[in-house]
Amino acid sequence: MKSISILVVLLSTSGSASTSTSWIHVKGGAWDPDEAVLLHLGANIQSYVTSEATRLEAELPIWDQYRFQYQGRLEGNRKRIVFVNAFCHSFGDEKLETEFLFVFDGGPCFFTVEYDPEAREFRSLRFNGHA
Secondary structure: OHHHHHHHHHHHHOOOOOOOOOEEEOOOOOEOOOHHHHHHHHHHHHHHHHHHHHHHOOOOOOHHHOEEEEEEEEEOOOEEEEEEEEEOOOOOOOOOOOOOOOOOOOHHHEEEEEEEOOOOEEEEEEEOOOO
């Protein structure tokens, strides 16, 4: 919980988030990202996603509307990654700390991305399509 609080403070001071519910740890991962991982992820995700959106000609909603679910996962049972699920709209009855909110359309309001904490790089960004 301390890691989440520190991440929220960092994001709030950078103008990237306005509430403590912007970043949500989803239970059940293979490992829990530590404070350093969360700080770097939170400080750099907007720049990466915005750059990729520009390259792909995707129009992002206002960044402050996003909420982020994250979970530490293992790739190939060895390599640690942080899976991030982002959304700018939810429907009110989700269990966001235990289940990922996935929708099948909605455009760039919804996206997923992976973060490699060892390389300090993002990859596999996927914006949703439109119905």
